[in-house]
Amino acid sequence: MNKFRSLEDAIAQVSVKPSFVSLAKGMVGNRLSAFLKGSSESTQIAEDAIGHSVERLLRIVKRKGQRWSLYQQAVDTFGTQDCLVTRYLVRCVGNYLAERQRFWGINSKTGELGYKARAIQPTMSEDGLYMSQDTWLTSLLEESGTEGHDIVDSLREIEVALTKANLPQDVIDLVVMRGQGMTFVEISEKVGKNKDALRQQLKRAEDKIDKALQGYFTK
Structure with a gap:
């Protein structure tokens, strides 16, 4: 059967x-x-x-x-x-x-506490029709993982790619923190910015981020 x-x-x-x-x-x-x-x-x-x-x-x-x-x-x-x-x-x-x-947990090298947050999951927008701006990041992390990378290595590569593309450091930091699983509330508390402003900042940078990372993990 x-x-x-x-x-x-x-x-x-x-x-x-x-x-x-x-x-x-x-x-x-x-x-x-x-x-x-x-x-x-x-x-x-x-x-x-x-x-x-x-x-x-x-x-x-x-x-x-x-x-x-x-x-x-x-x-x-x-x-x-x-x-x-x-x-x-x-x-x-x-x-x-x-x-x-x-x-x-605790980083064995730095002794710093990690972030108690789940991995980013794609979410629907308010109208229920479109995936959120984090979908591309989820896809990149998971696809790179199937090729022998772990999420930490993938985030490092993403950070390098965005730096080479001359994106602002605060945007790069935001991408990395989202990739680590931090919520916008947690990021807001960490950097001292309004969570809705952070969402909009990431959304405005979406096209530049997508262009910088296009094909980065498809080799």
């Missing part, structure tokens, strides 16, 4: 299996329990991690197609103890939580 199942279907089914969801919640507790306020936050982070992992794997499948060497293996092992989809999603959830732990 597995041979008739699409890989996309297998990914969707694994992601909602109670055993997998329970495993993801357990991973959140093991990694981030010191930072969490309650079970509801743990559940939300687990859902974020699963969603992130599913989206990443679906992008890989779409890019590589059915000619991908692992495509048929992933389909054939669905529902078995060696399920390749489950193994990948578990690893991706672990990587997601490791990045959150890095930003929430």
Whole structure:
């Protein structure tokens, strides 16, 4: 029966299996329990991690197609103890939580506290029709991650690219802080500017940022 199942279907089914969801919640507790306020936050982070992992794997499948060497293996092992989809999603959830732990914890080199904030998620604008200006940043970070970068390395490369494009330093700092997962409220408290003004500042710079980063991670 597995041979008739699409890989996309297998990914969707694994992601909602109670055993997998329970495993993801357990991973959140093991990694981030010191930072969490309650079970509801743990559940939300687990859902974020699963969603992130599913989206990443679906992008890989779409890019590589059915000619991908692992495509048929992933389909054939669905529902078995060696399920390749489950193994990948578990690893991706672990990587997601490791990045959150890095930003929430203490920097081993500087001793500075990280930011207790989730990774940026694309959000809808007030009219519900368009994705927010942070969509491009989310996409860049996640796509670069599939090529062996982690989010920290990707942010460094983004910062270098924006500096070379002569964008104002306060805009570059804003991009980096958003990439680190800081909310506009947190950034407002850190830099002493109104959060709505910061949103508008980033929106006004969107075209220049997009031009500076065009093709930067597609090599």
